[in-house]
Amino acid sequence: MRTEALKPIALKNKVLGGDKPLICIPLTSVGETDLMSEIDEVISLSPDMIEWRADYFEKYMDHSKVYNILRCLRAKAGEIPAIFTCRSHSEGGFRRIEDEIRAELYKNAILSGCIDVIDVELSFGRDNIEPIKALAVKTGVKLILSYHNFAETPSEEFMIDKIKEEIDSGGDIGKIAVMAKEQGDVLQLFNATHKARKEISSPVIAISMGPAGTLARLAGWMFGSDMTFASGVNASAPGQMPIGEMRKFIDALMKRL
Numbered sequence: 510m511r512t513e514a515l516k517p518i519a520l521k522n523k524v525l526g527g528d529k530p531l532i533c534i535p536l537t538s539v540g541e542t543d544l545m546s547e548i549d550e551v552i553s554l555s556p557d558m559i560e561w562r563a564d565y566f567e568k569y570m571d572h573s574k575v576y577n578i579l580r581c582l583r584a585k586a587g588e589i590p591a592i593f594t595c596r597s598h599s600e601g602g603f604r605r606i607e608d609e610i611r612a613e614l615y616k617n618a619i620l621s622g623c624i625d626v627i628d629v630e631l632s633f634g635r636d637n638i639e640p641i642k643a644l645a646v647k648t649g650v651k652l653i654l655s656y657h658n659f660a661e662t663p664s665e666e667f668m669i670d671k672i673k674e675e676i677d678s679g680g681d682i683g684k685i686a687v688m689a690k691e692q693g694d695v696l697q698l699f700n701a702t703h704k705a706r707k708e709i710s711s712p713v714i715a716i717s718m719g720p721a722g723t724l725a726r727l728a729g730w731m732f733g734s735d736m737t738f739a740s741g742v743n744a745s746a747p748g749q750m751p752i753g754e755m756r757k758f759i760d761a762l763m764k765r766l
């Protein structure tokens with residue numbers, strides 16, 4: 510097995526794939542006014558990164574409103590890097606949005622100059638991913654290619670292959686988020702992360718969802734996961750916990766290493 514040196518990615522004043530795992534908080538408001546106050550509340554919690562889950566936003570069809578939110582987010586977040594995500598319904602998205610519209614949202618978000626990273630499902634397919642990737646490369650936006658499974662934790666081999674496929678398909682960062690039904694599933698995810706880390710030089714994000722997956726959200730970084738998600742105002746996935754609790758736990762573990 511190859512052991513590739515990890516190549517960290519600098520995002521504003523943060524490093525993905527550095528010594529510390531980054532903690533990201535998602536924004537999940539449906540309405541514009543709520544979203545604006547959610548941005549303020551989330552920033553007051555000082556996350557390492559912020560993810561805008563635009564699939565929650567009711568006015569996703571209104572270009573000028575979407576652009577306005579992106580500009581506000583950028584202005585308020587300052588040096589906190591931002592991820593733009595419009596999750597597909599089949600992989601846990603809040604609402605059903607047509608592929609063409611999602612592709613356009615991603616392109617507009619990249620061109621807005623307000624975001625640092627986009628998160629696109631690998632299942633969006635080559636024809637959709639390639640033009641998004643080309644635009645991202647041109648503008649210096651990093652691409653997370655991701656896989657979500659809200660039903661189960663697939664086999665270790667499947668998860669490792671999925672991460673490799675994400676990187677081979679143009680992802681700067683590979684991500685898997687899978688449902689843990691019992692603690693054995695978390696062990697499986699840890700093993701997959703640990704092995705993938707040895708074979709892949711790009712940053713990796715590996716998450717176990719659901720209550721049984723809690724340990725992976727807290728300690729996944731010890732096995733090679735470079736980012737974890739915490740709840741700010743709302744959770745965007747099962748098992749997310751408040752950032753304060755998460756930070757204390759991670760800091761306690763890091764101090765002893």
Ligand SMILES: O=C1C[C@@](O)(C(=O)O)C[C@@H](O)[C@@H]1O
Nearest residue numbers: 535594686716718738745746
């Ligand atoms: O894919 C992920 C991970 C996640 O699903 C989680 O389990 O924390 C939360 C989502 O907002 C994010 O896009």
